[in-house]
Each structure stands twice: as structure tokens, then as C-alpha cells.
Amino acid sequence: MTGQQAANPQSGSGMSARKKRFLWIGFGLLLSFAITALVVKGLSANVTYFYSPTEVAQNVAPKDRAFRIGGMVEEKSLRRAADGLTIYFGVTDSAHTVKAVYTGILPDLFAEGKGVVAQGKLDENGVFQATRVLAKHDENYVAPEVAEAMDKAHKEAVLKTLK
Amino acid sequence: MNSFKYASPAQFYPLAGKLVSVFAVLATVLLIIGLIVGLYLAPIDVTQKDSYRIIYVHVPAAWMSMFLYVVMAFWYAIALGANTRLSAMMAQSIAPTGALMTALALWTGSFWGKPTWGTYWEWDARMTSELVLLFLYLGVIALRSAIDDPRRADKACGVLAIVGVVNVPIIYMSVQWWNTLHQGATISVGERTIDSMMLTGLLMMIFAFWFYSIAITLMRVRAIILEREAGANWISELSEVKGQR
Numbered sequence: 001m002t003g004q005q006a007a008n009p010q011s012g013s014g015m016s017a018r019k020k021r022f023l024w025i026g027f028g029l030l031l032s033f034a035i036t037a038l039v040v041k042g043l044s045a046n047v048t049y050f051y052s053p054t055e056v057a058q059n060v061a062p063k064d065r066a067f068r069i070g071g072m073v074e075e076k077s078l079r080r081a082a083d084g085l086t087i088y089f090g091v092t093d094s095a096h097t098v099k100a101v102y103t104g105i106l107p108d109l110f111a112e113g114k115g116v117v118a119q120g121k122l123d124e125n126g127v128f129q130a131t132r133v134l135a136k137h138d139e140n141y142v143a144p145e146v147a148e149a150m151d152k153a154h155k156e157a158v159l160k161t162l163k
Numbered sequence: 164m165n166s167f168k169y170a171s172p173a174q175f176y177p178l179a180g181k182l183v184s185v186f187a188v189l190a191t192v193l194l195i196i197g198l199i200v201g202l203y204l205a206p207i208d209v210t211q212k213d214s215y216r217i218i219y220v221h222v223p224a225a226w227m228s229m230f231l232y233v234v235m236a237f238w239y240a241i242a243l244g245a246n247t248r249l250s251a252m253m254a255q256s257i258a259p260t261g262a263l264m265t266a267l268a269l270w271t272g273s274f275w276g277k278p279t280w281g282t283y284w285e286w287d288a289r290m291t292s293e294l295v296l297l298f299l300y301l302g303v304i305a306l307r308s309a310i311d312d313p314r315r316a317d318k319a320c321g322v323l324a325i326v327g328v329v330n331v332p333i334i335y336m337s338v339q340w341w342n343t344l345h346q347g348a349t350i351s352v353g354e355r356t357i358d359s360m361m362l363t364g365l366l367m368m369i370f371a372f373w374f375y376s377i378a379i380t381l382m383r384v385r386a387i388i389l390e391r392e393a394g395a396n397w398i399s400e401l402s403e404v405k406g407q408r
Contacts, residue, residue: 022244029240029325036329040340047341049287071341107281109210117280117344132279139346141215141357143206 049116053096061122069098069128070117070136072159078112089117091128094159098122102130109135172249172388173397179381185383190374197367205360211269217275219364222349223372225268228296229331231261231376235303236328239321251317252391254324255307260376262300269293280344288337289345292330299327313391 040047050070051061061067074090074097081087086103089112100118110116115136120129138157169175201219208215235257242251272290273283284290301322310316340348349357349365357365389398398404 018245021246022240023324025240025244028322029328032326032329036333040333044341047288049285049342049344051341070344107279109279110281114210134282134285134344136344137211137279137346139349141208141211141218141349141361143358143360144209 052093053091053098054093056098056122056128057096066119066121066131068117068119069100070115071098073110073112073114073116075112089098089116090100091118096127099126100130102133104133106133107135110139170249172252172392173395175249176388176401179385183378183381183385186374186378190371190378193367193371193374197364197371199358200367201364204356205364208361211279211364214275214278218297218349218361219270219368221268221275222365223292223369224264224271226369227372227376228261228265228268228293229334229379231257231264232296232299232324232331233328235261236324239317239324241323242317243325248391249319249388251310251313252384252387253380254321255317256380256387258300258304258307258320259377259383262297262304264372264376265293265297267313269297285344287343287345288341289334289343292334292337295330299323299330303327 020052021111050068052070053069056069061069069091071091072092074092077088077090077092077097079088086101087106088099088101090097091100092098100120102118102120109134115138117134117136119132119134120128123129128157140157169178197219202216205216207213215380235254238250238254238257241247242254271291271295273301277283303324306323307316307320310319337343389404392398
């Protein structure tokens with residue numbers, strides 16, 4: 001540091017030392033952003049919270065271990081088994097649909113046409129054996145009176161959040 | 164040099180005192196009206212029923228948690244670069260409020276998540292990065308407490324705070340970059356995805372949280388000035404200090 005200061009006659013004054021410090025801060029900030037961008041890019045496959053039905057159809061989702069699938073509960077796909085606890089439903093992103101089975105308690109917001117995230121494994125028949133089911137909410141907040149009119153837009157918004 | 168007049172603690176201390184009362188009154192009024200609008204006048208949400216009303220605390224707290232971190236890092240950058248005392252004190256005074264807002268956002272979010280999603284906590288990108296933000300705030304606070312010399316603490320905390328600022332865009336963009344359980348932004352420029360009465364209440368609460376943060380930060384920075392500049396002549400001449408001695 002002292003060697004550099006001796007080499008640069010300007011750095012003796014207060015103003016240029018301050019400029020230098022700001023430059024170092026800016027450089028450090030830039031560097032940490034660059035490193036973070038690389039880490040984020042490298043980790044992006046691991047950061048994904050769920051796979052879409054299309055990714056399952058394209059074999060992007062893991063075959064032999066548990067993962068989460070996210071989508072919309074397909075309209076008119078919901079069936080209850082005689083035991084009252086087991087349900088069958090389709091998870092769709094409008095392009096592809098994955099059949100799913102789940103036994104257990106469902107969140108209140110779980111319904112046909114609503115967002116869902118299920119955790120589990122694909123069995124040999126390509127049916128998703130869910131061990132856990134969560135409801136996925138969209139960013140819309142609507143009063144009951146206007147809800148019906150917006151029903152269509154609402155479904156599009158849910159699909160949009162799935163990419 | 165007039166624009167830097169208030170960079171001196173002696174000049175800033177009385178100004179901050181006046182601003183505290185203005186922002187405290189604004190925050191209280193907006194908080195009361197905002198809560199009335201949000202909790203009584205706004206309609207229920209068609210799918211979530213009443214549980215959506217947690218957004219009136221959750222959204223403002225989450226916004227402030229991210230924004231306050233950027234402001235804190237900004238003041239630390241000024242303190243490190245220009246070696247100014249007051250900017251470090253400003254940064255020091257923001258950290259506890261930022262940590263409070265982060266904790267509030269996580270806590271209310273968790274209580275909303277249980278009835279809505281069916282879970283208190285999931286390790287999705289939005290929630291995890293917000294938790295990292297809480298640890299960053301707590302880290303900055305703990306680091307300061309660990310170093311006795313305040314000027315040395317300024318430097319150490321400054322480096323930590325500035326490096327940590329990379330987390331803020333990650334939190335903000337996480338719902339767009341990755342598949343997350345957390346939904347996207349409700350209020351965005353150009354498109355509105357919320358009922359107008361709900362929006363009115365929410366905006367009032369957002370401003371209430373803003374003004375609260377400004378008031379409490381200025382209040383705290385006054386205490387920090389008194390503590391760190393305790394030997395200065397102008398402090399011993401303050402009426403509130405004279406009475407104590």
C-alpha cells in the first residue's frame with residue numbers, strides 16, 4: 001500500500017484517498033455481485049422448488065427419487081376413494097397432465113382449478129405418489145362479488161406463475 | 164458546502180428531533196386508518212376468506228426489510244468511503260429496525276402459510292433468502308456488539324453489510340427466477356391484481372411502516388449520537404443533558 005502511494009503522487013491528498021476507497025467499495029460490490037450471479041446460475045437447478053408437469057413429461061424431473069410437482073388441479077379430475085382419505089387428481093400446466101394419488105389431510109384451499117404443489121415420487125405407471133400436498137396461492141386478491149367475473153383471468157394467472 | 168451542513172452530528176441532532184415527531188404522528192395516523200380499512204372495510208378474499216388480511220402487516224414488513232437493508236448498506240458504504248461519522252451512526256441505527264421487519268415478515272408469512280398453503284415453513288427460494296436476510300441483520304448487530312471501538316466496528320460491519328446486499332435482489336427476484344411456493348408480487352406497475360379497497364388499506368399500511376421506520380431510526384440515531392459523541396462540547400450544552408448532570 002505504501003509503495004503504491006509513493007508511486008502515485010496524487011494519492012497523498014485526502015480527496016484522492018477518498019476516491020480510492022469508494023473505488024474499492026464499488027469494485028468489491030461488483031465482484032460480490034458477479035460471484036453471486038455465477039453461484040445463482042450454477043445452483044438454479046437445485047433452487048427449483050417444484051417441477052412442472054411438462055418437465056415431468058420431458059424427463060427433466062428425477063425418476064427414482066422424491067421431488068415436488070407444481071401445477072393446477074385439473075378440472076373434473078378430482079376423485080375420492082371409498083376410504084374418504086385417498087384422492088386422485090391430475091396436476092396440469094395446460095400443456096401436460098400428471099396423474100397423482102394422495103392419502104391424507106388436504107389444505108383448505110385445495111380445489112379443482114387451483115394451484116397445487118405435491119411432494120412424492122413417480123411410480124412405474126407414471127402416477128405421482130404424493131406424500132404431501134400443499135396449496136399454491138396466486139397473487140390475486142379478489143372480493144367475492146367480482147370473483148366470478150374474474151374466474152377465467154384467475155386461472156390464467158395461476159398458470160402464469162408456473163411458467 | 165451548505166448541503167453537507169446536516170452531516171455534522173451537532174447540526175443533525177436537533178433536526179432529527181423535529182423530524183421524529185412529524186413522522187411518528189404520520190405513522191400513527193396512517194396505521195390507525197390503514198388497520199380500520201384493512202381489517203373492517205376491505206372485503207374478504209374469495210379463496211382465502213379472512214386469513215388474507217395478514218398481508219396488511221406482511222407485505223409492508225417484507226418491503227421494509229429489503230429496503231432498509233439497502234439503505235443500511237448505502238450509509239455504510241458512505242461511511243467506509245468518505246469516513247464520515249454520522250453515516251455510520253445512521254447505518255448502525257437502521258439494523259435493529261431492519262431485523263424487526265424481517266422477523267415480522269417471516270413470522271406473519273408463516274402464520275399465513277399454514278391456513279393457505281398447509282405449511283408453516285417450506286425451504287423455497289423466497290423464504291430461504293428472507294431468512295438469510297434476518298441472519299445478515301443479526302450478524303451485523305452481533306458484529307458491532309463484539310467490537311468495543313465504534314470506529315473499528317463501523318468498518319467491520321460496513322464490509323459485512325455491503326457484501327450482504329447481494330441477497331436483496333435474490334429475495335426480490337426469487338419468485339420470478341425459480342419455481343417457488345410463494346406467489347409473485349401483488350402490487351406492480353401497470354397491472355393490478357388486488358381489489359381497490361384492499362389496495363387502499365395496503366398502501367396506507369405501507370406508508371405507515373415507512374414513516375414508523377423513519378421515526379424510530381431517527382430516534383435511535385439521536386441516542387447513538389449522544390452515546391458516541393458524549394465528550395463533545397455541544398452535547399454538554401443541550402438542555403436535556405444539562406438537567407442530568
